[in-house]
Amino acid sequence: MSYQALYRVWRPQRFMDLVGQEMVTKTLKNAIITHQTSHAYLFTGPRGTGKTSAAKIFAKAINCRFSKEGEPCNECETCKAITEGRLNDVIEIDAASNNGVEEIRDIRDKVKYAPTEADYKVYIIDEVHMLSTGAFNALLKTLEEPPANVVFILATTEPHKIPATIISRTQRFxxxxxxxxxxxxxxxxxxDQKNVDYDDKALKVIAKAAEGGMRDALSLLDQVISFGDNNVTLDNALLVTGSVTQESLFNYLKFVLSKDTTNALKEIQQIVEQGKDANRLIEDLINYCRDLLLYQQAPEMVSDGELGLLDDKFKELSQQINVTQLYQIIDELNKQQENMRFSSHQSIYLEVLTVKLTQLSTNSEADRVSNVDLSQIELLKQKIENLQRKVDNLSSNTVQTEKNNEPRKQVRKNTTKGQKNVKINLSQVYSVLNNATRQSLNELKQVWPDLMNMLSVTQRAIMHVSEPVAASENGVVVGFEYAFLCQKALEDQELIDTLENGLDRLIGKVPSLVLIPVENWPEIRSNYLKQRKNGAVVIADDTSEQSQDNDDQSASTQPTIIQKAEELFGTDIVEIKND
Incomplete structure (x- = not known):
């Protein structure tokens, strides 16, 4: 008999022989044992993972009359006929070459006939995603209402190409x-069964190169055995798979990290001269960098996945390289892998990649931007701290002055020249109080922090000790903890404009702002409530004003011409003389 490939000779003949698919095999066996098999199945997954083998085993198991615990006996005539592919009741169809409507209609016409030898007629349609739209439509009705003794098994590597109407009529595995x-x-x-000598490291290289497919692994193993004359060695495995040794990968990355462009180029040239595939080299480098990255976080997971191939050099390199460098290297490898896909000069791309990797900056652009941002933030913090210290010093001086003048607060003093006083326009305050509501005040208090955030650092330093104390629909009284900051705010027209613009954006209107020292607020409110209690209409004259140290009596009325003069030139300059 002619030689058969390993994956054909060692194809699984029982569910227990299927490697790595325990959930699928257990479910199918239980369905057979309990006689709860479905009329249609969909087997999906990567190539070489056992889909077609499982379909054949299932076909044998449901037709075998000597099955035990859901497994076929593989000794009866039915099992042998299915294994050898000569049972007419088990039909294998390659949808890649039989994807037309006519082929599916032929199946639909013949499916109504009872099986000739077995209990069930089984249709195994491989690569079912290759069927045309018309063929799927022709198959649809048959899948929905098949005869009782017919089972369809659809196998595919691309389930997303199968119509949802087909998938919904099958059990998917x-x-x-x-x-x-x-x-x-x-x-x-x-x-071991073939009595072939092998190197453990060679088998590990093949197992990794197979990328999860058993058929691919056995095909590679078959090549290595043939190449090595029934002897599986590491060198032969590396040659057949096109993989690069761990030592070569380590040396290359070591030269890249030390920015030794010359030696890195020599290492690449040596790898290429050994006949290694350029795309495979990039793939191996990406996997090596991925292992370095994961090893820093979860060493056990990488050690298990690499089948113990990690050496001391790998562990040493993982401690030397940082995460940012790994991110940069992986990004560049991915970009170059995409460029090489359509190029016939792959060695040139490898050389360009090597030069680029050896010239990568230690700090990424993001790190530089982050450092700049941090420095600016620190500078702003220092400025705010300096302003805060100045405000605290001014506040302490003011408090000390007030303590020194406390015994003289009982007697009203005439304003001396050069001393600034806060003018309180009682007319504006009473106008707000006449229409003040708790709802308006709560609305202002809610948006006040947002309003402060709209101010510059300097403006915020002035306003940080202020808060609304009364509010109406069209006005708001703002109390300042320190009188000198209240005066500063009154003199800063730009600040007033910013506050009004901010309120317009936050609440959709611009209420008039009345600024007062908070120490005057209890007396103003008390006087206002007394007048309201007596039934008087509280209307203050527009020319009335209250001084910072005028706590015991209301503002005196001045002629309009004097008021205008004081508004234009200030009370420090205007001097009133009685005739």
Whole structure:
């Protein structure tokens, strides 16, 4: 008999032989044992994970009359006929080459006939996603209402290309990628059965290169055995798979990190001269960097995934390289891998990549931007702290002055020249109080922090000790903890404009702002309430004013011409003389 490939000779013949698909095999076996099999199944998953093998085993199991615990006996005539592919009741169809409407209509016409030898007629349609739209429509009705003794098994690597109407009429089983450890154990079992000498490291290289597909792993193993004359060595495995040794990857990355462009280029040239595939080299570098990145966070996970291939050099490199460098290297490798896909001069791309990697900056652009932002923030913090200290010093001086003048507060003093007093326009205050509501005040208090955030640092330093104390629909009385800051705010027209603009944006209107020292607020409110209690209409004259130290009596009325003069030139300059 002619030689058969390993993946054909060692194809699973029982559910227990399927490697890495325990959930699928257990479900199918239980369905067979309890006689709860469905009329249609959909097997999906990557190539070489056992979809078609599982379909054949299932076909044998439901037709085998000597099955035990859901497993076919593989000894009866039915099992042997299905294994050899000569049972007419188990039909395998390759949808890639039989994807037309006519082929599916032929199935639909023949499905109504009862099986000739077996209990069930089984249709195994491989690569079912290749069927045309018309073929899917022709298959749809048959899947929905098939005869009682017919089972459809659809297999595909691309389930997203199958119409939802087809998927909804099947039981779907997702075959997952087989772990490298499971592939390794299966290869060891096969080689032990064949009495072939092997190197453990060679099998680990093959298991990793297979990328979760058992068929790919056995095909590579077949090539290595043939190449090495029934001897599986590490060098032969590296040559067949096109993989690069861990030592070469380590040396290359070491030169890149030390910015040794010359030696890095020599290492690349040496790898290419050994016949290594450029795309495979990029893939190996990406996986190596990925392992370095994960090893810094979860060493056990990487050690298990790499099947113990990690050496001391790898562990040493993982401690030397930082995360930012790994991110940069992986990004560049990904970009170059995309560029090389359509190029016939891949070695040139490898050389350009090497030069680029050795010239990468230690700090990324994001780090530089972050450092600039941090420095600016620190500078702003220092400025705010300096302003706060100045305000505290002024406040302490004011408090000390008030303490020194406390015994003289009982007697009203005439304003001396050069001393600034806060003018309180009682007319504006009473106008707000006449229409003040708790709702308006609460609305202002809610938006006040947002309004403060709209101010500059200097403006915020003035307003940080203020808060609304009364508010109406069209006005708001703002109390200042320190009188000198209240006076400063009154003199700052730009600040008033900013506050009005901010209120317009926050509450959709511009109420008039009345600024007063908070120490005067209890007396103003008390006088206003007394007048309201007596039934008087509280209307203050527009020319009335209250001084900062005028706590015991209301503002005196001045002629309009004097009021205007004081508004224009200030009370420090205007001097009133009685005739």
């Amino acid at each position: 997702d075959f997952k990628r087989i772990t490298a450890e499971s592939i390794l154990q299966r290869m060891i079992y096969i080689l």
